Amino acid sequence: MLLRHTNTEVVEREALTINPAKTCQPVGAMYAALGIHGCLPHSHGSQGCCSYHRSTLTRHYKEPVMASTSSFTEGASVFGGQSNLLTAIETIFTVYAPDIIAVHTTCLSETIGDDIVQITAKATGKGLIPPGKYVIHANTPSYVGSHVTGFANMTKSMVTYFAQAVAEKKNKTVNILPGWVEPADMKEIRRLAGEMGVAILMYPDTSGVLDAPQTGRHEFYPRGGATVDQIRASGDSRITLALGPTASTSAAEALDSRCKVPFQTLELPIGLRATDRFINALRKAGKVEVPASINDERGRLVDMISDMQQYFFGKRAALWGDPDQLVSLAEFLHDLDMKPTYIVTGTPGRAFEERIATVLGGRLPEVKVRQGKQADMFLLHQWIKNEKVDLLIGNSYGKYIARDEDIPLVRHGFPILDRVGHQYFPTVGYRGAMRLCEQILNVLMDRQDRDSPEASFELVM
Ligand code: SF4
Numbered sequence: 001m002l003l004r005h006t007n008t009e010v011v012e013r014e015a016l017t018i019n020p021a022k023t024c025q026p027v028g029a030m031y032a033a034l035g036i037h038g039c040l041p042h043s044h045g046s047q048g049c050c051s052y053h054r055s056t057l058t059r060h061y062k063e064p065v066m067a068s069t070s071s072f073t074e075g076a077s078v079f080g081g082q083s084n085l086l087t088a089i090e091t092i093f094t095v096y097a098p099d100i101i102a103v104h105t106t107c108l109s110e111t112i113g114d115d116i117v118q119i120t121a122k123a124t125g126k127g128l129i130p131p132g133k134y135v136i137h138a139n140t141p142s143y144v145g146s147h148v149t150g151f152a153n154m155t156k157s158m159v160t161y162f163a164q165a166v167a168e169k170k171n172k173t174v175n176i177l178p179g180w181v182e183p184a185d186m187k188e189i190r191r192l193a194g195e196m197g198v199a200i201l202m203y204p205d206t207s208g209v210l211d212a213p214q215t216g217r218h219e220f221y222p223r224g225g226a227t228v229d230q231i232r233a234s235g236d237s238r239i240t241l242a243l244g245p246t247a248s249t250s251a252a253e254a255l256d257s258r259c260k261v262p263f264q265t266l267e268l269p270i271g272l273r274a275t276d277r278f279i280n281a282l283r284k285a286g287k288v289e290v291p292a293s294i295n296d297e298r299g300r301l302v303d304m305i306s307d308m309q310q311y312f313f314g315k316r317a318a319l320w321g322d323p324d325q326l327v328s329l330a331e332f333l334h335d336l337d338m339k340p341t342y343i344v345t346g347t348p349g350r351a352f353e354e355r356i357a358t359v360l361g362g363r364l365p366e367v368k369v370r371q372g373k374q375a376d377m378f379l380l381h382q383w384i385k386n387e388k389v390d391l392l393i394g395n396s397y398g399k400y401i402a403r404d405e406d407i408p409l410v411r412h413g414f415p416i417l418d419r420v421g422h423q424y425f426p427t428v429g430y431r432g433a434m435r436l437c438e439q440i441l442n443v444l445m446d447r448q449d450r451d452s453p454e455a456s457f458e459l460v461m
Contacts, residue, residue, distance in 0.1 A: 076112075086122065
């Protein structure tokens with residue numbers, strides 16, 4: 001009983017979060033920055049922050065995540081981190097030769113009030129930034145927001161630093177802001193667009209970076225990632241599809257106001273209906289027809305759902321993690337005739353409850369949804385103790401509840417620290433939805449096998 005102190009009496013809390021359903025802003029800024037080719041993320045704060053951000057990403061992706069730090073000590077904490085950052089910029093370009101340094105702030109540097117724009121201007125004035133190289137930044141104090149807002153802030157910075165409207169007329173390209181999804185999901189989004197015959201520009205793009213192949217040689221900057229030229233060119237595109245309102249809307253808004261590229265925000269294409277909407281949006285944006293191959297993929301998913309519906313029906317599920325993932329997941333479970341029962345996210349913003357209500361078509365009174373400070377794993381555990389669920393879906397932090405309450409767990413979202421596969425196999429698109437179905441079915445049927453008496457232990461299910 002690892003969580004033996006969780007009691008059943010739910011008390012409204014103001015100031016206390018216990019086992020948060022989120023992690024810190026710079027983790028997301030670092031993840032987004034890795035989606036630019038040749039970029040070295042830089043953590044402007046203490047070494048401890050940077051090592052936490054790197055180790056969280058490394059443990060999730062099972063890849064060495066490269067990043068640098070301003071290495072604050074007591075002096076920087078009192079007098080500010082300007083000299084640390086100037087030294088860092090000079091050292092990084094000299095020793096590690098990135099194309100871009102993407103600086104994100106931390107709780108400490110934000111509390112001191114370091115002005116990264118001013119420090120970067122000073123670095124430029126001193127000639128510390130070589131020609132053709134860049135330093136960009138995002139403000140990511142972790143006492144507000146979460147890793148998802150950190151990702152959103154860094155993505156927006158890509159727009160504000162690089163995007164330009166150069167051509168007189170917009171071209172046929174469609175920008176895709178993929179939101180916080182796995183490298184495999186980004187690859188799948190690219191494949192779907194290719195199958196549709198739609199030319200896209202996508203950033204950030206961590207495919208080929210955090211799922212890079214083992215070649216026997218260490219590549220400090222793997223082949224993947226969006227290039228500066230691609231991000232710059234997104235200012236001339238016809239439209240932007242912003243996937244995941246929490247992670248992508250602010251960048252899409254910035255691109256619209258800076259370069260007059262209109263945008264459409266969509267929920268992440270996880271599950272049947274969300275993928276339908278994405279494919280439809282791509283069809284309209286690219287002015288193309290949906291090819292038979294995509295209709296076939298959809299048909300296979302529908303076939304799988306119809307074949308296995310009896311095992312999904314009525315199963316109660318508890319979900320936790322990132323809001324953009326949770327909204328689409330809840331909709332998909334609803335489509336499978338399951339009952340998303342408890343949903344918590346520690347990430348603030350973007351009308352979370354309304355979005356859940358919309359995708360569940362008014363079934364919200366049957367669902368407990370919580371967002372914000374008290375929306376933590378402790379509260380989720382209390383709810384589960386009071387009324388049990390059949391299935392847990394979320395990141396690795398749910399394994400304690402799964403063990404204590406003996407409930408099957410499907411790992412999904414970020415971070416997954418104790419399993420592999422999430423970075424290689426997509427959950428977006430119709431194929432991704434089939435994988436999700438498979439994962440859910442496997443744990444439900446394993447449970448049925450385990451619990452059924454010998455007389456009803458079936459070979460064929
Ligand atoms: S929460 Fe703040 S202090 Fe802690 S690791 Fe994140 S940025 Fe650093």
